[in-house]
Amino acid sequence: MCGIVGVLDTRGARAIDEALLRRMNETQHHRGPDEGDIYIEPGVGFGHRRLSVIDVASGQQPMANEDGSVLVCYNGEIYNFRELTAELKALGHSFRTRSDTEVIVHAWEQWGADCVSHFRGMFAFGLWDRKQQLMFLARDRLGVKPLFYTLLPDGLFAFGSELKSIRSLQGLDRRIDPRAVEDYFAYGYIPEPRTIYEGALKLAPGHTLTQRVGQPLAQPCRYWDVPFKMHHGMTESDAAGELVTRLREAVKIRLVAEVPLGAFLSGGVDSSAVVAMMAGLADGPVNTCSIGFKDAAFDESEYAAQVAAQYRTDHHTEQVDTDDYGLLDTLADLYDEPYADSSAIPTYRVCQLARRRVTVALSGDGGDENLAGYRRYRYAMAEQSVRGRIPAGLRKPLFGTLGRWYPKADWAPRMFRAKTTFEALSRDLVEGYFHGVSFMSDAMRKRLFSEQFRRQLQGYHAIEVMRGHADRAPTDDPLSTIQYLDMKTYLPGDILTKVDRASMAHALEVRVPLLDHKLVEWISGLSPSLKLHGSEGKYLFKKSMEKYLPHDILYRRKQGFAVPLAQWFRGPLRSRVREALLGANLADTGIFNQRYLAELVEQHESGRRDYSTPIWSLLMFDAFLRKELRGD
Incomplete structure (x- = not known):
């Protein structure tokens, strides 16, 4: 696992500034503390920070082919590299190393842009082909590894693993993108391909980009999508058995490493299943780790210990103080742009x-x-079941009216908190789902933003992100559609971003067998009723794991990595909240309605409302602004 950067002069072959390239590279030292190097030729430069995992002795980068006409700078793991090496050797290619990096070089020579369809793994890379005068970027299918890029006004094309690597480039348009702000306060992160800056972009998962010398900024090209092609004639028992076989194989290919390897064990179904498969494949005890919280309401460590004992893992648990809010500014440094998933705190610790x-x-x-x-x-x-039974002409005005007039009752038992449900029922599937997952509702964001900022949005609405993906979804099934939306937005934008930055901050490589693309493709073809069966989520997965895991691991209520935000904001972080939300940083942007910010603070402090999620998103936005003002 590594950090990569690269530059290309799209207007010719000017000399690359070595000091600039080294500066870009060193911003990502944490991603690869073992080794670092740069490569420069007229018009092209690469930088690489290495975390040595496979072929420790000879896997240095950037890496070239035999005549030096093709170079690659790569971050990730290609798990089928041995099979591809044998295939490419049979086709006449010569290898100097045992690394998966060299596979990319020869795969490009053999298959060109289609090389990515041969790779099984997590990856982001930049490749320079001198003969064709082009830079080729690629990102893995699900977005496990990140990749940012920009084209500056002077024609310099640049990319990097993290936004910080290109943020300091002279000429980068660092104006805040109003659409990114709208997206952030709706989703809690900024979905691909946007970043917080007008002048920088993310390469979306499952996409490549071919930037040629002498050409304007290229458009990304999709090379993969979740197929959702239904399997037919498969019994539940057969499907359960095949799921275990496929999961075991996805785990097995991820056990190749020349360094110590282990697993996260939260005590939930997914991590426990991965550990169960590892235990059946490993020669000795599996290294597992988990964190516990002093507050029992947030602690799952006893379940992790139960699985560890069953499989006799070498298990380590560390207890974290529930009031672990000292990382707030650290998170702003890690994520480079506003990011509001508070579970980033325990993820960082684990x-x-x-x-x-x-x-x-x-x-x-x-x-x-x-x-x-x-x-x-x-x-x-x-909600979709209700929608299907009531004509839209009746449903929309009826539930729309109920949603507007029913009081918001965060304090009440769930059965009396009907406002959100009424509002969702007045909408279609995509709009209802967007409404359900939004950090701040449409009505809240309308009040949050100043009139001046709303004019800057020019009618843009964050739901357009989901609408765009829904229009391209290869399925009409409602459950499959919202799963597809999450795979295109929440999974890469929130979950995988969180894990990548938190792990790379500690030079830790994280592998995700449940996101093996072959496994994802196969699971997508299962009947939706085998995934959500009545009220039971992960139905087939849990059934398939019954012989491997205890009942209370499989069927207990899902807990997740939560932190007590509401308590923090009424207690130890009360002054920080007031300083941030009512202070000059947010006010000076012109983005926010100051009266509404004051209302959020007052109503949360009084206990009348739980505004912990909106307040956390505003705190993280403020932390981002502080970082900008420091000029980091």
């Missing part, structure tokens, strides 16, 4: 713990999106 013992850790990320594990899927399908 990566910190794991790195003390291993260099590579397997995680259970992706199971909820793949196998319909989130409770919100159950709610969305219940």
Whole structure:
């Protein structure tokens, strides 16, 4: 696992500034503390920071082919590199190393842009082909590894693993993109391909980009999508058996490493299943780690310990103080742009713990999106069932009126908190789902933003992100559609971003077998009823794991990595909230309605409303602004 940067002069072959390239490269030292190097030729430069995992002795980058006409700078792991090496050797290619990096070089020579369809793994890379005078960028299918890029006004094309690597480039348009702000306060992150800056972009998962010398900024090209092609004639028992076989194989290919390897173990279904498969494949005890909280309401460590004992893993648990809010500014440094998932705090801590013992850790990320594990899927399908029974001409005005007039009752038992449900029922599937997952509702964002800022949006609405993906979805099934939306937005924008930055902050490589693209393709073809069966999410997965895991691991209520935001904001962080939301940083942007910010603070402090999620998103936006003002 590594950090990569690169530059290309699209207007010719001017000399590349070596000091600039080294500066870009060193912003990502944390991603690869083992080695670092740069490469420069007229018009082209690469930088690489290496975390040595495979072929430690000879896998240095940037790496070239035999005549030096093709060079690659790469971050990730290609798990089928041995099979591809044998295939490419049979086609006449010569290899000097045992690394997966060299496979990319020869695969490009053999298959060109289609090389990515041969790779099985997580990757982001930049490749320079001198003969064709082009720079080729690629990102893995699900977006496990990140890639940012820009084209500056002077014709310099640049890319990097993190936004910080290109942020300091002279000429980068660092004006805040109003659409990114609207997206952020709706989703809690900024979905691909946008970044917080007008002048920088993310390469979306499953896309490549071919930037040629002498050409304007190229458009990304999609090379893969989740197929959702239904399997026919498969019994539930057959499907359960095949799921275990495929998961075991996805885990097995991720156990190749020349450094210590282990797993995160939260005590949830997904991480426990991964550990169960690892235990059946490993020669010795599996290294596992988890964190516990002093507050029992947030602590799952007893379940992790139960699985660790069953499989006799070498298990390590570290207890974290529930009031672990000192990382707020650290998170702003890690994520480079506003990012509001508060579970980034415990994720950072578990990566910190794991790195003390291993260099590579397997995680259970992706199971909820793949196998319909989130409770919100159950709610969305219940709402969709009602929609299907009431004509839209009646449903929209009826539930729209109820939603407007029913009081918001965050304090009440769930059965009396009907406002959100009424509002969702007045909408279609996509709009209802967007409404359900939004950090701040449409009405709240309308009040949050100043009139001046709303004019800058020019009618843009964050739902357009989901609408665009829904229009391209290869399925008409409602459950599959919202799973697809999450795989295009929440999974890469929130979950995988969180894990990548938190793990790379500690030079820890995280591998995600449940996001093996072959496994994802196969799962997508299962009947939706095998994923969400009545009110049971991950139905088939849980059934398939019954012989491997205890009942209370599989069927207990999903808890997640939560932190007590509401308590923090009424207690130890009360002054920080007031300073941020009512202070000059947010006011000076002209983005916010100051009266509404004051209302959020007052109503949360009084206990009349729980505005912890909106307040956290505003705190993180303020932390981003502080970083900008420091000029980092």
